[in-house]
Each structure stands twice: as structure tokens, then as C-alpha cells.
Amino acid sequence: MPPRNPTIHDVAREAGASIATVSRALNGGVVSPAARDRIEQAVALLGYRRNDVARGLVTGRTGLVGVIVPDLIGPLYAQMARGIEDVLEARGMHAMVVTDHREPEAERRAVEVLRARQVDGLVLIGSSLPETELRTAAGGVPVALVQREGPQTGFPEVRLDDVAGVRAVVAHLISLGHRRIGHLAGRRRDGVERRDAFVAALRTAGLEPGPLVESDFTEDGGATAAPRLLDDGDVTAVFCGNDRMAVGLLHAAANRGIAVPHDLSVVGFDDLTWARYLTPALTTVRQPGRELGRTAARLVLVPPTDAVATPLLRTPELVVRSSTAPPRAAGAARTGAAAPPAEEVIAPPHEPTPR
Amino acid sequence: MPPRNPTIHDVAREAGASIATVSRALNGGVVSPAARDRIEQAVALLGYRRNDVARGLVTGRTGLVGVIVPDLIGPLYAQMARGIEDVLEARGMHAMVVTDHREPEAERRAVEVLRARQVDGLVLIGSSLPETELRTAAGGVPVALVQREGPQTGFPEVRLDDVAGVRAVVAHLISLGHRRIGHLAGRRRDGVERRDAFVAALRTAGLEPGPLVESDFTEDGGATAAPRLLDDGDVTAVFCGNDRMAVGLLHAAANRGIAVPHDLSVVGFDDLTWARYLTPALTTVRQPGRELGRTAARLVLVPPTDAVATPLLRTPELVVRSSTAPPRAAGAARTGAAAPPAEEVIAPPHEPTPR
DNA sequence: TTGTACGCGTTATCAC
């Protein structure tokens, strides 16, 4: 049997001090230099390591923030997790990440597990639990929401300003000269939001939306829904609800011999890592995942006293690459910039959506 | 001030039982049906939730396995984490994931943090700490290694059978008729391993390797190193040490007007999510990340009694897509299969490397 | 079957 880990008692004995003094020395309390010295030596000699479990029991705080995330495979959520760790690390805290695969039941269990572990806070990404349930499940612990699926809640929340992102896309396409623009919408809440924003932005510009197709937020979803968009001979541009659908559309277009961007402009949403490596490189809207994570972490750590400015909106950036160009039967396009940029250009952030 | 969480004492009082009985009831011990009933009601009434911190203190086990991973942005490590969670979840345990961004210093800190939290085991992915240091840092807790960077250790370990993967690539290219094959190697340990395996496989087939170029394991690394490969007019195929470099090479080739696979075949390694969406879709070697994670988790939970079969080797699969084809000045290629497959084909796993 | 009482390793509150 391995010799059990040294405890604070062992250190105290070895250093000829009381455990109280050792505890103070370890936590930066007032201790005479001599004692501190002996204690440090004892710690080094024994290889003592503080037991954070015992510490958590007495202090009532664990230095742990629970993070519930749909999955970690897609880069977006991973970046949010990274952002959360950024701010926790700065405070000597840590994240405990649990995935729920978008299943409410798994989300419920995750909250239970994390609460049982006495986390100091909870960050829920893409949560879909009803507010009342969330409130009882969370009990006393601070909660912050990121990109929640569902109606407004009383919890502090960060989300992407989808409306601003969509507006930037529409403005970009219109400035290129496109007049009949289709949309490939995802079935989730954010998909619907983007579609509505799309229609609204178009109407504001005095245009009627082209074909509006709904499908899954996946590559296959994009590919299978593609015909319903491509059959409309007048459509010169398609805005996809996310990058994954855009890839499916791109493939479907290629199979039909439709050249992008010459015959058709395509825009995505998210700016996944690989969007720039597609052929053609995808024009899309970049989600500031890491920053969303950072603000969410700050929101759990210091919950806003009053419920002002909920949800916080983070503005995305339009990333123009080579999947967009003036429409073939151009002419109107000549009014805008001279030529499409040869390399990647990031449009300045737009105004946050007024609320 | 919020009413503090109910404890096992509260439940005991409410149910008119002792805490021992409550504890037994909660942990599936022997309790009279009547008592169990009253206790369950009390639990529901009070909304009692077990405090895993206190429980961990007394049992000495936390049900937590610490996972140290280079990063979570790339899908490969995320999949490994997923695999680890698969087997932990089945046992009611959980993973605490910490990223080290490939910095030994951060890895050291991560081990400290996780040990202080009394994890029941440690899975280190891509670890580069020397064995002796690892051993003292880990203290008594079980350790499993995945894709460790550095020489063989006494710890249980899983790794990909790189040699088998590379052999499959070389066999594929040779069967297509390629005779002069270049290689783009990554600077890390696995990069060197793959390069050596590449040279060996080629020699076994009676061929001399084409140009061997070393660079970073990134898209830029692939792009900047590309000229040194492409300037060799005789090279008809290039095997890249990973998918990210392959993307860089693909772009560089396109810029030079080199058609893939018509003028040049390109093979990657890893099969990242997006490899199939490249143009042309990338032929590559699929890493079974999730399965690597699963076996690693099993290794920590039940450490092998004797040090047999270390490291465990997992066999990758060759995924043939459209970035490989017979060389332009073919003829020799006509001996193989009739035509390149129109769609994705997964070659059967090859023999594990003999040891 | 049930209850009492001790201990897990630490912090915090007191006196000294």
C-alpha cells in the first residue's frame, strides 16, 4: 500500500508548528519569517500538496465553474470553452466541462452533477430548459447563459447579434448588385432568427426575399435542400444559415455545373476554421466564440446587480472571401467597388441592433 | 441570505431517521421499506442533493478523471475527450479537462491542479514531460498516456499505429502507379515517425523516396514548404504528415496551376472533419480519436497488472477520396484497378505493425 | 434493521 499523501498535520509536525500556522503560511497570512521558512522546507521535503476537496468542504467554494456545452467537436463551442477558461484561469479557478449533445434530459443531469460537485457557477451554452426549471435546478448558484434556445429569461445572458450579422450579409450582397437572394435556413431557434432578420433586412432595402428553404444545420441538410434553391433560375445569391449548410450547397452547385461565385454567390455563417480552405473560400460571418465565452464567464463570476442590458449582444464580423461576386448579368454592380478583393477582407463591425 | 442547501441531517430529521439510515438508503444499502419511503419523501420535499465534495473527502475518491489535452479546437483531441467521457459516463464518473497548449510548464501546472482536486486518475494526451518527472508529479494516481511525445515509458499507453497508416498510404500510391513520391513532414515527434515510416515503406517496395521536406504542422507550414516539393518536376505524388499541411499544399498547387489529382496526387493524415469538403476531397488516413480515448480511459480505470503490450497500438484506416489518381504519364498504372472510385472508399484495416 | 460516534483534511474563530 502506498504511503498516503502528506497532510497539513504532517507538515506541522515536521516544521514544529501548529496546523493553524501552516494553513496561514500557505494562504499568505501573517506568519513570522522563521516559521514560514521551516514550513516551506517541510512542504518541499514531504512533497505536500493541498487537498482542495477538504478545502472546498470548509470554505464552501470549489473554485470550479460548471460549463454545459452541446458538444466539443465543432470549433465554435470549443472556442467558447476556451474563452471561459481564459477568465477563470486569471482568477485561479477552473472549468468543468460537460457535454449535453443538445438533449434536455442530458442537460438536466449535467446541472445535477455539477451542483452536486458544488460548482461556484454555471455557464450554460445553447441551453433549452425552461426558465422555471432552470431556476429551481440551479438553486442558489449563479448562472450565465450563452446563445440560449428559447424565450428571454431573467438570467444574465450573452448572445451573438445575429440581426447585425445578417444585415451585414444582405448589405454586402446588395452592394455587389444582387437583387434576388435566396436563403437556406436552419431549423433551430437561431436558424429562424436569422431567416427573419434576412427577410426584414431585405424588405428594408425595398427587396422581396427569394426562395426561403428550411433544412437541417448540417452539410447533408444543405445538399438535400439545394435543388429547391437552385431550381429558381433568377436567384443570383444564396445566404446560408451556417457554414455547414453552405458546404452542402457548394457541393450541390458544383455537381450541377454551377460556378461559384461566377454564376452564384454563396454566403455562410459562423466562419468555422475551414471556411477559408473551401473552394472557393467562403464569405461568411465570424462568430466571436472566444469572446462570448469570456463575457459569459465574467457574468457568472460577478452577476450583474440589476437586470439591465440583458441579453448582452456581441457583434459579429463579415468576412468577405471569394464565394461572393457581382451577379453574372451585372451592370448594376458597377456602382459599387471596382473589383472583388483578391484576398480576405474583414468588414468593420456594424452598429449593434437597437433594442 | 439564501437558505443553505439541505444536508443529510435535514433529511434525517424530516424523515425521523438517523443520518446513517439516510446514507444507506441513498447508497442502496439495507433499509426497511418504510424508512426508505419516508426518506425518499423527505428528499423530494427538501430538494436534497448529495454533496459530492464532502463525500469525496470521506471516501477518498472523487469519481473524477483528470484529462490533459493540448487543445480542444482541433477535432481530433475533442474526439479523444469524447471517447474518454464515453467510458467514464458508463461508470457514473466524469472528466475534468484541462488544456496545456503544448507547453510543458502548463502541463506541469495542470497535473498539480488535478492532483490537488484528488482526481481518481489522469489521462495525458500528447504529453511531453520526462517519465521521472511524470512519475513523481502523479504520485499514486493511475496514469494513462495517449500519443505521448518522447521515448517509451513504463506507463500504460495507447497510440496510433502510424507505421501501419503510412504503409497503407504508400501501398495506395504505388498501386496507382506512382514511383516518385515526395513527403511533407511535421516537426513534432509524430512527424518524424511518419517520415521514417514513409522512407522505410518505400525502400521495402524497392523505391527511393522523393524530396523530403520538413515544416510546421499547419496550413502555412504546408504552403511555405510547397515550392521545395513542387519544383521537383518528377514528383507525381506527395504524402503530407497531416491534413492541415495538405491544405496548404493544395492551395499552393492551385496557385501554380497544378491540377490535383491530374498532375499531382496528394494525401493527408488525420481525416479532420473538413477533409472531405476540400476540392478535391482529400485522400487521407483516419485517426480513430474516439476509440483512442476509450481505451485510454479503460487503462486508467483498471491499470494493467503487468506491463505487457505497451503501448497499445490502434490501427488507422485509409480513406480514399479524389485527391489521388494514377500519375499523368501513366501506363504502369493500368495494371491496378480500372478507374478511381467515384465516391469515398474506406480500405480495410491493415495488419498492425509487428513489434 | 437502526443509531451513535468518529474521522476525512482543511479553514476560521477564538483565546493566548
Add this chain to the structure above:
DNA sequence: GTGATAACGCGTACAA
């Protein structure tokens, strides 16, 4: 400055 000592919430001998 320092040292006893009482919690923290729970599991588990052991006795009843």
C-alpha cells in the same frame, strides 16, 4: 504571532 478547536457534510465501524 501562535495554537487549540470547532465546524464543513458525509460514510462507516461498531454497538444496540
